[in-house]
Amino acid sequence: MPTRPATDFDAIVIGSGVTGGWAAKELCESGLKVLMIERGRMVEHIHDYPTERTPPWQVPYRGLGDPVAAKEDFPSFVGRSAISEWNQHFFASERDHPYQTPPERPFVWYRGYQLGGKSLVWGRMCYRWSEMDFEANARDGAGVDWPIRYDDLRPWYDRVETFVGVSGSRENLPQLPDGPFQPPMALNHVEKAFKAKTEEAFPGRKVIIGRVANLTEDLEGRTRCQYRDNCSRGCSFGAYFSTQSATLPAARKTGNLTLLVDTRVVGLEFDAALNRVTGVRTTDKGGKGHGRYTSRLVFLCASTLNSVQILLQSASAAFPNGLGNSSGVLGRYLMDHAQGGVTSLIPGYLDRGYFGSRPTTFYIPRFRNLSEPSPGFVRGYGIQGKAFRANWQQRLSLPGVGSALKARLRSPGAWVLSLGPFAECLPRSSNRVTLDHKHLDPQGQPQLSIDFTWGENEKRLVADGVEECDRMAKAFGGVTLSKEATPAPPGGAAHEMGGARMGRDPRSSVLNAVNQAHDVPNLFVTDGASMSSSACQNPSLTYMALTARACAAAVSMLREGRV
Numbered sequence: 227m228p229t230r231p232a233t234d235f236d237a238i239v240i241g242s243g244v245t246g247g248w249a250a251k252e253l254c255e256s257g258l259k260v261l262m263i264e265r266g267r268m269v270e271h272i273h274d275y276p277t278e279r280t281p282p283w284q285v286p287y288r289g290l291g292d293p294v295a296a297k298e299d300f301p302s303f304v305g306r307s308a309i310s311e312w313n314q315h316f317f318a319s320e321r322d323h324p325y326q327t328p329p330e331r332p333f334v335w336y337r338g339y340q341l342g343g344k345s346l347v348w349g350r351m352c353y354r355w356s357e358m359d360f361e362a363n364a365r366d367g368a369g370v371d372w373p374i375r376y377d378d379l380r381p382w383y384d385r386v387e388t389f390v391g392v393s394g395s396r397e398n399l400p401q402l403p404d405g406p407f408q409p410p411m412a413l414n415h416v417e418k419a420f421k422a423k424t425e426e427a428f429p430g431r432k433v434i435i436g437r438v439a440n441l442t443e444d445l446e447g448r449t450r451c452q453y454r455d456n457c458s459r460g461c462s463f464g465a466y467f468s469t470q471s472a473t474l475p476a477a478r479k480t481g482n483l484t485l486l487v488d489t490r491v492v493g494l495e496f497d498a499a500l501n502r503v504t505g506v507r508t509t510d511k512g513g514k515g516h517g518r519y520t521s522r523l524v525f526l527c528a529s530t531l532n533s534v535q536i537l538l539q540s541a542s543a544a545f546p547n548g549l550g551n552s553s554g555v556l557g558r559y560l561m562d563h564a565q566g567g568v569t570s571l572i573p574g575y576l577d578r579g580y581f582g583s584r585p586t587t588f589y590i591p592r593f594r595n596l597s598e599p600s601p602g603f604v605r606g607y608g609i610q611g612k613a614f615r616a617n618w619q620q621r622l623s624l625p626g627v628g629s630a631l632k633a634r635l636r637s638p639g640a641w642v643l644s645l646g647p648f649a650e651c652l653p654r655s656s657n658r659v660t661l662d663h664k665h666l667d668p669q670g671q672p673q674l675s676i677d678f679t680w681g682e683n684e685k686r687l688v689a690d691g692v693e694e695c696d697r698m699a700k701a702f703g704g705v706t707l708s709k710e711a712t713p714a715p716p717g718g719a720a721h722e723m724g725g726a727r728m729g730r731d732p733r734s735s736v737l738n739a740v741n742q743a744h745d746v747p748n749l750f751v752t753d754g755a756s757m758s759s760s761a762c763q764n765p766s767l768t769y770m771a772l773t774a775r776a777c778a779a780a781v782s783m784l785r786e787g788r789v
Contacts, residue, residue, distance in 0.1 A: 237249075237258050271471060355768050393438055526751045560657040564684040564714075
């Protein structure tokens with residue numbers, strides 16, 4: 227056998243987040259020689275988690291962060307808690323990686339440019355979609371019909387959940403199918419009381435523990451969760467699922483993986499005579515060194531907007547408006563989850579506490595337009611929440627000085643209940659991304675221009691969800707502290723979806739039922755860009771299931787000579 231050139235592979239995987247990690251694992255375990263390309267730096271498991279065990283008094287701003295630096299590096303994120311002094315090294319700064327939005331229509335774009343991508347900082351909520359979610363577009367006409375149904379994805383949900391290690395309770399709810407879960411984490415005392423009151427006062431609603439990719443039992447070299455809730459700093463125990471803790475070790479174990487970091491894919495090369503992608507063009511982090519790698523398969527898993535950007539940048543004479551864009555819908559029909567929130571003071575229970583920091587919320591699965599219809603809007607929302615006792619950070623605004631104030635801050639405060647709806651977003655053509663050739667990034671590439679607004683349906687869903695959250699809190703005896711019924715700016719949920727959607731008809735979609743480009747048979751897009759609707763559940767579990775399913779299909783096609 228001739229020696230395989232170092233630049234030629236059976237498959238190239240672009241991106242190393244939750245979908246890129248899964249693609250590399252599945253393709254390597256199928257015997258293919260795989261190149262995984264990550265635009266960001268190397269992050270080795272355990273070794274490269276610098277703040278994992280650092281106490282607050284050993285960081286300059288006690289974990290609260292430098293406000294001046296935050297405005298320079300993350301101006302869109304000021305006032306948001308997702309990026310902090312503990313984890314900001316795992317997020318891409320807007321100064322180094324700019325993008326464009328209309329001034330009156332902001333969009334918050336969370337990005338993680340390092341090996342593992344956002345798998346190092348994701349919220350880890352793992353909820354299956356149901357049959358009604360895959361049927362929704364066909365039922366009410368908002369969006370193209372999904373080319374798959376729940377039963378097509380069911381075995382792949384099983385495969386992913388088993389390997390990931392999802393903990394949760396089995397509830398037998400049609401709108402939220404069960405899976406092969408590890409034992410659930412526990413609700414605290416006040417959450418149990420809230421569950422009992424809510425399910426009594428609002429028949430048809432359920433309060434369940436969040437289904438989360440944090441182990442409650444040891445699994446294949448990974449140790450169960452230690453209840454530190456420091457997940458976004460990195461977890462040496464491997465208790466939460468990430469590329470570093472799970473899929474990357476599996477891919478490396480095969481001996482079939484080649485990994486490139488600090489290497490950005492700037493375009494896919496298309497051979498019109500073969501009607502195939504033949505390889506990828508890359509540049510180094512300085513934008514100066516250039517490379518080319520070839521393969522028989524390409525899996526685009528760079529995250530929703532980055533994957534769309536790469537396709538748009540891969541325009542050619544055959545596809546002048548972006549690779550695989552004969553339909554004209556590439557870059558359109560973007561979605562995110564619209565959010566609101568209610569915070570309530572819960573009197574009493576001061577003799578009750580909890581041990582450790584549980585790394586998940588509770589969840590109220592969708593009830594609107596299921597057991598409780600509404601004529602004012604379509605689709606629905608799920609609600610995430612938690613009950614907790616205020617700590618010293620929440621109590622900094624208390625009056626007082628000196629030893630008396632310090633003494634009060636050493637004891638836990640009152641109970642607080644936080645509830646927030648995550649509302650489904652309808653796919654609309656006007657929500658889109660394009661390339662802005664007038665504004666180049668530091669690597670000389672056109673910046674992405676994002677134009678996204680909430681529609682009336684999303685606004686009504688959030689307003690209704692917030693009112694229902696307030697009703698449930700008040701039924702529990704809560705006193706409203708704050709209520710935000712105007713949806714947070716798009717992108718805030720970090721659940722961007724769409725842009726290269728799946729569909730049955732090549733004239734109105736980019737991908738088919740196995741995430742394969744209609745126009746380019748050896749190109750697969752399996753991250754959030756492929757989504758045809760958003761449902762109201764956190765989407766990452768569905769991305770991973772779609773990826774595993776697409777890999778199996780692609781390997782079969784390759785072996786049969788069909789790609």
